[in-house]
Amino acid sequence: MRHTVAGRPVRTDPGTDPALAGGWAPGARLGAPATGGLALPSATPSRSWLYSPRGVHLDPGLLAVADTGNHRVLLWHGLPDTDEQPADVVLGQPDAVTEGRAAGGRGPENGMSLPTGVLVHDGRLVVADAWHHRILVWDSVPRSDDVAPDLVLGQPDPAGVEPNAGGACSAATFYWPFGIGIVDGRFWVADTGNRRVLGWDGGIPGPGRPADVVLGxxxxxxxxxxxxxxxxxxxxxxxxxxxxRDGLLLVADAGNHRLLGWAPAPDADRPASFAIGQPGLDTGDEWPYAPQTAAGLRFPYSACLDPTGDRLAVADTANNRVLLWDTVPVDGRGARHVLAQPDFAGNGENRWAAVLADTLCWPYGLSLHGDRMAVCDSGNNRVVLWHRTEPRP
Known part of the structure; x- marks a missing residue:
């Protein structure tokens, strides 16, 4: 059912079709607690509140969240199981209540500016400190607050914060690096402002080392x-x-409303093998109006292939939904499941209704691991932990 308020379409909330959700249901909510109304960030940060989170890493023993608007990363050792559960560790700020870029003005050596990507690999924590144009690396996941990184990539020293290290674009510099990943033994960085993807053989590189692969x-x-x-x-x-995974690289090319896939994963610049979200490899069209489809994407800012299987999850950000495929759709087929919308046609922020446990407003980052998934519900200033049970018949 639809009506209008001040000329804007509003739909009374029909809920999510359980069959289309495939057994996925929301669990603990971290950050803004408001349901049934606006979900606004707190004026004062805490260990329990988030402001526009945009990156997340989930594994069985750890949750790491890029609390982007508060210029910090929060860590939970062990998966949270209650709403608004406080984080165990705060990085990028001197304490849990300070806000502002570069550790509240203290300096970039321990601070961040709009961190987005976050990853844990082989016990190391990696953060894409996007607006400082660098990658931060901790050799072990910190268990206390305000720990400085062990490595800084993309800048000449821990105080450097200029785009492309203050010089020309090169294979060793960044301009807004938003995404990071380890795929096929390579460390990959989505160097967004330079409109390219960089890859280093042998995993996380040392400072100053140029990339071995430049895509795009x-x-x-x-x-x-x-x-x-x-x-x-x-x-x-x-x-x-x-x-x-081994033999396959996927890049969320958000501005062209698609994912590009290489199979096998590339070791040099070459055309992608297939596209998801577009009818071909030469289109990047946006379809901003309802009804949507199971195969179309609008500004997909995140994607995650389940490390325990073949399931693919995509944050279809501007359509305010998460799409799931049981296997990677190299043939262009549509998603099997949709979360946060009543069907594949819907695309409203919070379903044009209230902020509820299973609604989304600009989901920006996600991390999928088995039957658990963390979604950065950026516009609602929260992270929602979803879990999967057996789907209903």
Whole structure:
């Protein structure tokens, strides 16, 4: 049912079809507690509140969240199981109540500016400190607050924060690096502002080492959107997230409303093998109006391939939903399941209704691991932990 308020379409909330949700249901909610109304961030940060979270990593023993608007990363050792559960560790600020870029003005050595990507690999914590144009690495996951990183990549020293390290674009510099991943033994960075993806052989590199692979540009100094041409199979507009497995690399090219897939994963710049969210490799069209479809995407800012299986989850951000496939859709087929909308046609923020446990407003990041998934519900200033039970018949 629809009506209008001040000319804007509003739908009384029909809920999510359990069959389409495939057994997925929301659990603990971290951050803004308001349901049934606006979910606003607190004026004062705490261990329990979030402001526009945009990145998350989930594994059986750890949850790491890029609390982007508060310029920090929060860690929970052990998965939270209650709403508004306080974080165990705060990084990027001197304490749990300080806000502001660069540790509340203390300096970038321990601070962050709009961190987005977050990853834990082989016991190391990696953070894409996007607006400081660098990657931060901790050799072990901290268990106390305000621990400085062990490595800084993309800048000459821990105080450096200039785009492309204050110089020309190169294979060792970044401009708004938003996404990170380890796929096929390579460390990959979505170097969003330079419209490319960089890859390092042998995992996380040392400081100053140039990338071994540059995708999306003809050479390491180039940084034009879509290579200065039209949308194509080897170009990006806003590459934003990276996932995959051995033999497969997936990049969420948010600005072109698609995921690009390489199979096998590339070891040099070359065209993608297939696209998800577009009818072909040469289109990047947006369809901003309802009804939506099971195969279309609008600004997909995150994607995650389940490390325990073949399931793919995509944060279809501007459609305010999460799409799930049981296997990677190399043939272009639509998603099997949809979360946060009543059906595949819906795309309203919070279903054009209230903020409820199973609604989303601009889901920006997600992490899938088996039958658990963490979703950064950025517009609602929270992270929702979803779990999967046996789907209803």
């Amino acid at each position: 540009q003809p050479d390491p100094s180039a940084r034009e959107e879509n290579r200065g041409e039209g949308v194509g199979p080897a170009s990006f507009r806003w590459p934003h997230a990276i996932t995959g």
